[in-house]
Structure formats: C-alpha cells, structure tokens
Amino acid sequence: MKIGIPKALLYYKYRIMWRSFLEDLNCEVVVSPNTNKAIMDTGENYSIDESCTSAKIFMGHVSWLIGKCDYILIPRIESYANGDTVCTKFYALYDICRSTFPEAKFICYNVDYAHHQTEWKAYKQLGEALGASVFHTRRAYLNAKNELTVYEKILQSNQDDLIHSDNLKVLIVSHPYNIYDEMLGTPIIRFLKDLNVDVFFADIPDSADMCAKSKHLSRSMYWHYNKEIVGSISHYESIIDGIIFLTTFPCGPDSLTVELLLRKIKGIPMTNLVVDSNTGEAGLHTRIESFIDIIAEKKKRGDEYVG
C-alpha cells in the first residue's frame, strides 16, 4: 500500500517515526516535494482565507498527493496530557481535508491523552487499519519511536556543539513547520548563515525539559507546541545574542505568545517576523540585516565592557 505524507506541519516533527513505522508495516511512503510557489497557490485555493499560512501550505501538499498514493496520512492531535493541548488546527485537519477533498482517501490516527487516547493506542489503531497484527504493530511502533529519539539526540548534540563558537548566535523561536519550510524559514536561515551567524533552533532541545522551562516565562500557556519552543528561550538565555520570532499570518496562539514574551523578556534583542504567502524576501533581508547589526553592536560593546 502507498501512503502519502504531506511535507508540512507535523511532518517536521514526526517524519522519522512515520517513515520507519509505515515501512516496517510494508507500506510504501510518498512524501510531497518541498513547498514551492505552485503548492502554495494550490493550498491558498483550497483554504478558507483566514487560515494561517502554515495550514494553507499543508492543504497544497495534500492536494499534490491526491492520485499519487492510496491513502494520505493526516494525524489528529488534541492533547499530550490533561491541560496540555495543541492549536485547534491540529484537532481539525483530518475533518477539514475530508470535506475539502471528498475524492481523496485519508488515513488518520488520533492522539488525545486527556481523553485516554495515548500515542500507542493511536498507532495500534493505525496498524489495524493497515492490516497489521498487534504484535507487528507494537514492534514497529517501538522501533519507530526509538529511531526518532536517537535522531533527536543527534540534532541536540549537533546544536550543543555550536555553543562555544565565537560567532553571533541567534535563536529562532518558531514552529518546526515554519522554520524548515522551503518558502518560509529556510530562506531566512540561509541568509543568516550567509551573514556568519550561528542559528539555534527552538524546536531541537528535549521536549519535556522545554515544556517545564516554559513555566519561567508563562504560568498559564497550555499549547504544547508553544511550550516546547518557548522553553528554549530560558534554556539558551545565557549564550544567545538575539531572538528571532517567526510566525505566520494570522496565527492566534503565536500572536498572543509573542506579545507576552516581548513584554517579559528583558536584555536580549528580539524581533518578530510575520510572514505569509506574499512576503517578499527583499523586505525580510533588510529587517534581518539591521537586526544583526544591532546585536553585533551590542555584543561588541558588551565584550569591550567585560574586557
């Protein structure tokens, strides 16, 4: 069986696990290509105007996969614990796609710990739908999870290696699906690297640790994916020279989160880049350049002062 995976949203968090699990259960995996203009435009056409750009891009990828596989995988995530929920977009994607693309076939798994739907239970049901035995599914699930953990550890240690470099260090605080998207974050990261800046990614440090650390900055934030990235600010506070927030228009959770952080964090230069499908690179470059000038200047003065 051929399973299509849209290269958007949770793909960036779970791709290692999905591929491993599905291939173990003898499925062939098709992943849509990097986001390009055509995918973005199609996504726009299939979305309600006011959807966030990240979700519009997702719709473009789903549309690309139609006709190229038997089923398209769209997980449904609500919570990782009681009171530890995610943006409601992730509650609804599966149902949205069924209504938007009635001709396509979707396969789903539902994670909602607050309602006793653990990740294992969700994968068990997915395995069942794919015709695998519970035994086989269990083994595939544990393997896949393990692979993901190993992979995450490698990324963490790579990022830690940068801590002692002398370059300017900027922390990108954004969702992985924004940071690594070819049309959203990737051009920004490339540009920063061209400027000789070391980029730290908020989504890389250990999730549980980051969720705990997010409490330093917000007592009541309850979106899991926001806690994960906000925690990284406390985590890297002492080594970074600046923070770039990257959000897509018109994301509600991020707009509230960034507002609170801009008000609470003192002493670290910060900038907030809000992007949508029409954001031109030129304008962003100017803003990033001047931001880097500011933190370079601040660092220079700081170093002299210390020296």
Add this chain to the structure above:
Amino acid sequence: MSAKIISFPHIGSYHVPIKFLLNALAGKGNKAISPPPITKKTLELGTKHSPDFVCIPFKYNLGNYIEVLENGANVLVQTSGGCRMGFYGEVQEQILRDLGYELDFYTIDAERGSAMDFYKAFKDINPKLSITYSIAAFAVATRMAYAIDGIEEFIRKNIGFELETGSFERMEKQFLHALAQATNVIQVGKVYREYLLKFQALPICKPSNPKKVGVVGELYIVMEPFSNYCIEKELAKFGMEVTRFLTISYRLFSKKHTAEYVLKNTGSYLKYDIGADATDSVGKSLDLARAGYDGIIHLKPFGCTPEVNSMPIVQRISQDFKIPVLYFSFDSQTSETGVKTRLEAFADMIDMKVASQ
C-alpha cells in the same frame, strides 16, 4: 486595606447575573461594578493595546478592563473558555500592568459552570466566604441567566414583526432593570413571568409561515450584539425569524453542546472535535439544514481558528442540503455598512428562493 472593587468583561446582557454573583461573593466592604457599556471607544482602546492578530474578543475585553479600571476597579476577573481564553488573562494582566495599572487578576475556569470554580477563586478575595453561601448565590445568578435567555429567545423570534418600532427594545431595557433588582430565586422567577407576559402582549404582525434563519458561530461574537452590529435585530428587520442555540444557559448547563453529544449526530461530516464551539457550529448547521431552515448565518472573529476549521465542513453541508450560508468575520476594521449590505443581499436571495419554490 482598601476596599476591593471587582469587575469583569461584558458579554451581552449577562452583566446583570455576573455583577450579582460577584457582588454576593465579594464580601463585606467590597463590591462589584459593571464596566461602562461597550462603545466604539471601548474597541479602539482595546485594539490600541492588543497584539495585532489576536481575536477580537480579546480586544473588547481589554477595552472593558481599561474603562472600568478608570472607574476605580482594582480586581479583575477573566474566565477561561474558547480556545485561547485560558491564556487571555495572563497576557491581558501583563498589558494592564505595563500600562501602569495596579490590580489583582483572577482567571476562573468556568468551563464546567459550577459554583465551586467561583468559590475557589473568591476564597482568596473574601476569606469568610462559605461554600453554601456561594452555591446559593450561584443559583440566583444561574436563574437570572435562564431568565435572560428565555426572554431573548422570545425577542429574537418576534422583534422583526413588531408593529411599533422600538417597542421590544424598550421593554428589554425595563426587563433588565427589573431583573437587576431581584435578590433571590423567587423574585427572579416573578420578574421573568411578569415580563414574558408583557412581551407577549406587545402587538406584532407575524405571518403564519415566516422565513427562518439560524445563527451559529463563535460564542462571544454570537452573544455580544455590539460586536456583531446587532445582527439578529437587523435580520429581523427583513421579517425573518431568528433561531440561535448558543446562550449562556445552553453553553454552561446543557450537555448538548459537548463534543461527545454533537459528534453522535454529525454522521460523516465530522469525526472529531474541532475545537471550542466549532464542533457545535457544524452540528447546529446540520440541524438547521435538516429542519428545512431558509438560511444560516455563521459568525466569528477574524482569524478564529476553531470557526475557520468549521467553515469547509459547513460549506459541504450547505452544498449537500442546498441551504445558503452567509459568513461574517469581525475585527476592528469591519465596516457596519458592509455587514448591512451583505445581509440585505442575503435576505433578497432567500426571498427569491422562497418565491421560486
């Protein structure tokens, strides 16, 4: 220690029961006050100090807070609910502090609609508060909300057909005033019955088979007429009977809005809960379509993720049942004339459709 003056954000006419409840719980020497009625100024103030892309209920709430702090309030209450409301409070508190206000801020988890949620929060404000007393006060406030919902339902269904323009609104003001004087369950019941009769006595001219539309969507915009440019009354002007399910009593005290309940009824349209009130928006749209209504009005704040989630699904229902749906998004830029023009076109379209059948 100085007296505590407690306040809260507006939503529809519910300031009457909310103020009653907070007053009762506040304790000796303290009191609750309502924010000034919402005006354009309220929204301007709220918008000025809010992040750009936050949903508009946040901005209205913040505007209410600033105006009431100026009137002397020093304790503010926010409830959780919706999809970001739980986090609203923390950001609003920070904004108000940055503006230089001194205040205590309480976020009450009122999702389950129980007296205990209020008791827990108010124990802190009023250490002498007892559980029995809280439950009693909560019961009166609840009855008040029921009374408002009952009367407003009657208004929605009939105001479009009033013979004397303004007669319903005048009576509504009197009713709210009388309700605010009540202090126990018996008095609330009396006011309710008295005014229901008074409303029924207002002369109307209603056709036996009026056109019927249903209103669905996000809680705040649906319940706060200022925020939707009194859309229900505007609809009524076109001679339509308006149905709406979402009220405080429905939301807090009925189990029918819960995802579990709704999902049993939505067949292939919805498999999962899609967030906040959006699951119910889909369920109710389907009910309206099945019941043969002439149209659906879907209301939401600009960018409201749960309701944006519901739109492709409501759209499918609209196609399958051939029932027209008119979608409105509200933000601080929304033009009142724009809303009215679209309503008028919608009403014309329904008229034509009905005529051609």
